[in-house]
Amino acid sequence: GDSVTQMEGPVTLSEEACLTINCTYTATGYPSLFWYVQYPGEGLQLLLKATKADDKGSNKGFEATYRKETTSFHLEKGSVQVSDSAVYFCALLSGGYQKVTFGTGTKLQVIP
C-alpha cells in the first residue's frame, strides 16, 4: 500500500539556518504530494503541494520539488525563523482525500 516516510525529529536549528526535511514515498500510480504544517495547539494547514513530477510547490519561503525518479518530496527553506517552529507533515493523495496518507510528522524548533 501507499506509505510516506519522513525524517524523525525533533530538528533544532538556529534562526536563519537552512532547513531540509526529507520525505520519501511509496505509491502506485501518480499521487499528488503535500506538506502540511501544524502550529502548537492548532490543526494542520496546507503549506504547499505538487501534483505531477518535477512540479515545485512553494509558499512562505518553503519549497519542495516532486522527484519521481527518487520518489521524494523534500521540504526546504533557506533561512528559518522562530515563527517556523511547528510540526511538518508530508502526505500523498492517491484517489481522493479518503485515500490520503500522512507521514509521522517532523517537529522543527528554531531558536533565536
Added chain:
Amino acid sequence: DAGITQSPRYKITETGRQVTLMCHQTWSHSYMFWYRQDLGHGLRLIYYSAAADITDKGEVPDGYVVSRSKTENFPLTLESATRSQTSVYFCASSESSSGADNSPLHFGNGTRLTVT
C-alpha cells in the same frame, strides 16, 4: 467567522463511557473527515462523509460511530471508550474529495481526549 470548529478542546472520560466529539463547518463543504493523531503514526483516517447521510469507514473505524444528518455537522461518537482511544482527534472538510487546486483539506484545532 467561517471555519471549522471542534468541541470540546479537551475531554477526560472513563473507560466504558460513551463520548461524542463535535465538528461544525460553515463552508457547506461536501466532504468531512475524522482523523486521529498519535505519536509514531501520524494522522489516520477514522471515518469520512461525502455528503449528508453518506458516511464510510476509513483506516481505523473500530469503536467509533459517525452520523451526518446535516451538511455542516459531523459528530464522532465513541460508544464505549477504551484507553487505546486516548488521542488527539481532528475533523477536516473539503469541497471535494479529489484534491484539486481549489479544494484543500481544512482542519479544525482538534480535541484532546484522554480515557482513564
